[in-house]
Amino acid sequence: MKRSVLKFGGSSVSDFSKIKDLADYLKSRINKNEQLIVVVSAMGKTTDDLLTSVSHLTANPNDKDLAMLLNTGEQQTISFLSLALNDLDVRTKPLTGYQAGIETRGHHLKSKISSIESDFLENLFESNDLLIVAGFQGFNEVGELTTLGRGGSDTTAVALAAALNCTCEIYTDVTGVFSTDPRIYSNAKRWEMISFEEMMEMSALGAGVLETRSVELANNHNIPIYLGKTLSDEKGTWIVPNDQMLERKAVTGVALDKEMAHVTITYPLDSKTFLTDLFYKLEGAEINIDMISQIQNQEGLQLSFTVKESEEKDLNYLFDVLRESYTNLYVKIETTYCKLSVIGAGMRDMTGVASKIFKTLLTSDIPFYQVTTSEISVSYVVDENYGEKAARLLCEAFDL
Template sequence: MKIVVQKYGGSSVATPERIKNVAKRVKKKVDEGYKVLVVVSAMGKTTDNLIKLAKEVSPKPDVRELDMLLATGEQVSAALLSMALKDLGVKAKSFNAFQIRIKTTSHHTSARIMDIDDSVIRENFENYDVLVVTGFQGINESGDLTTLGRGGSDTSAVALAAKLRVPCEIYSDVDGIYTCDPKIHPRARKLKYITYDEALELTALGAKVLHSRSIEIAKKYGIPIYCASSFIEEEGTMVVERLPEWLEEPVVTGAAISHGQIKVSISFLPKDVRYVTAIFEEVGKKALNVDMISLVPSNGNVFLSFTILEDHKDELDEALKEALKGVEGWQSSYEGGFAKLSIVGVGMRTSPGVAARFFEALEKVGVAPELVTTSEIKISCLVPEGKVEEALKSVIKEFNL
């Protein structure tokens, strides 16, 4: 039995006409001899509209009830796609999360998949060619519906593919993964292949590639992900463990911008690691992502700097006050108007001089980085928001992206 998992995003199923188009695509795969497990998102902006509706009823909606509400979006898509497939003569059946038994943690609105019972899927493939499953959701130990957070349908699809040990195809309104944002650089190249590590870095750095959790699952279980458009018949991008041997490994694969960054500076901290630890423990409790950390000792004190998204400033304030309760003399300041510019590439591991070329490209357009962070396959710097696109174009030219 040849099985493939296909996931269709909200834009792909946004209208009845688009749902019919998806049905034709799925039927084509069935005609090729495959059993197809289709994972669907909610139609268009349905999830956003449901959240807005909930907040009109309650300013801070109960998270269990919010999950019950949000889960209806994918059920609509799944049922409609199953209807469209049946009209094409395809043996199809729709399922929700508790019918498929996608078991998750109990963290409402941000649950994680713990296990999937694939027996229901395998049994139903004996009688049906297509099973349409609601993405983005699962059930916890109490039998309550949970949702997986933004990008959760990607995670659902890859987790199901991992359980079944089959390939995963993800279709959206984007026809693959590019070296950089085509809206900024129209001549950006579409990548035929990209590694899990590169895709993870680009996603974390602001590129709208895939949800990071879906890539992590794919990497852990060695599941290839094919990303393509549901609107045009063009070759997409394959996300794999390593590039094919025949493909020359580029030094830099892609570049990305993360807008809306704040530089946080904390001065006159006592020179004791306990206080730095306490800060990041409180930040972690609030699930805030910090980056570009700099720690500089000076005259018995410590100066700590890092970046965070502008939207999280108030939560960070609370975290700092809690972490440094009882500590005297420390000061914090926030400086906005920054963006993070990054380059990514597995080729950096074996190519010296990449950092020099990167900073030379910034110097050519008069950009001086405020903070810098690196990993084995990434270089990121904090630059003024007003100069970031000009800096990106200079970097693109330097590395021929």
């Protein structure tokens, strides 16, 4: 009997009509002799609404309490979907992350999955055709509820597929992976197939189609992912191991990350102790930084890096703590920039990509301030008001 994990995002279950339509679709899959694990997100903008409601109570919510609250969004969805499926005589079992045995480690609001009780889930199929699992959530080693952070339902789905050794299908409101956001460039191409490596890079650099950790998990456990539009007959995109890609383009995509903060740190004294403390605290707070550049001269240290804009609150707290020991510390956090990245596994073997990017930006009078490269990507910090124009120009330059 074929078994699959299917994940449906918040837009796919945003109202009761969509939940009923989804239940009909799932019943049709069950009728084809399939066993399904369905992972769902909170309905529509429920998570955002819950966060807004918290702001009416406190400006500094406790992470444990916030995780407890945010868990309720997905719990609603699994209950509603199970009710709809029961009406269709489908044997279902709705499970919170805790009930599904999804154990996590790390901070309450951005935990990582450490283990899943796969034997327990296997046994549930003896009396059920379909399991509905709340995405985005789990529990830690002391039994407290946790969340996996934004996009965490993708990670839940891939982790379940890896634990149960089956395929993973992720459904959302887009028809697959495009060369760039079609809302920015209407002629963006949709790929039928893309490698794990390229998808990880695109996700990490701002493409919001899939959560980065979910692709990393799929790569580590060799679980191909199908990304498609909910209840659509349009063909989606397969994200597959690198060795299944028969042909590689020099450039696969252009990612634009608008939710980025640019941090500049100046410290005029001996920087070794300060840098040790800084990176120790960044690691402890689980704040990921990118595009790091450092200048050390007679005037002291200047360090720049980029970070997700959502980390700004934690960063400010971290710098407040550091200033208690380093009174000459100067920090500037700016959110008027964006990160523009060009990605493609073919860059390893093909020349001229970087020079083409530079020429495109220079001839269009688009200034850039910081550049970093990896084996398969080149990223630039540009003014936010130039970001979309630059993305369109690069897509045209590379025929994307």
